Amino acid sequence: MQFIGRSYKGCTENDRMHGEGEYTFPTSTKYVGEMKDGMFHGKGMLLFPNGIKYESIWEDGISKQGSFTFVDGLQYQENNWDYCDGNDRRFYSERCNGIRPAGESQMTDLHPPRPIPAGCYDCADGFYDPVTRVITSYSGGFVRSADDSEHEWIVRTCRKAWGDGGGPEKLQHPKQEV
Template sequence: MDHTGSYYIGHRVNGRLEGKGTYTLPTGTKYIGEMKDGMFHGKGTLHFPSGSKYEGTWDHGIAIEGQYTFADGLEYKEDKWHYCDGYDRRFYTEICNGLKPAGISQLTNLDPPRPIPDGCYDCGDGFYNPETRVVVDYKHRFLRNADDDEHERIIRTCRKGWDEIVGFIPKA
């Protein structure tokens, strides 16, 4: 393990990461593939803790082409991307498995949705606590501190861990 919390298992040349190997970042993201002079170089795959992956070709640490696949198997397409557009708002699992009967809503692509801790939001890659402004992954490990823009986006758009009455409330 190095001073960043990352570690590497694989080939080395003159002490440098070179050849095939596995480089694991402190976040749990793993790169499995070719290295050159300590950088991703050649063919390799980034495996994210969420289960998604990016298979690509790298040139001295920069991805030059590749394919991103979400954890549920949905492949991202840069051109002609029709998933979750203005015309079809189904989750990918609904496209694959069909819609639920009328009156039973699917709230997330994961069904049933994961429970959200009290006072927190589900922000897509983890839970956000607006009091501490910290995002943790779904295993409650620190991911990042939210800046003002991310805080506002999460508060405005993400699922809450509590019920909230909205709309007209008649007087008793």
């Protein structure tokens, strides 16, 4: 497993994962829960590196009943899902806590919004530099390089550092001098 970037800590039977354990994928996603005959079986959850989790009941490696929870605590609902679709673009915090008083626009789900480095865009999983076409995590680590399609989408739709020209700057209003 180590040669292909995977690891397992937990119980085994006949040299297979069996019982409680923790399986780590090469992507750093982890499965924590029950195993049977080398497969996810019983209660278990997938923990993604970005903080998202998927809890489920598994049968022979197949999820039979599960729930998906985003980093901000929002749980995905298969039926009646109206969060952030074409008809409802409110942030989860607005749905839980209401809209803030007049004068405080909510450009992001964070208050105050995260400052964006000059020339970069906030693309939700990090900052995007359109010159290098690299997305870095908010802590500064490499996330990925953007292809042409992702570059075009980020430049067209994402929040950009104010004063850099181009992009959807109308989302960010500078302090007006009186």
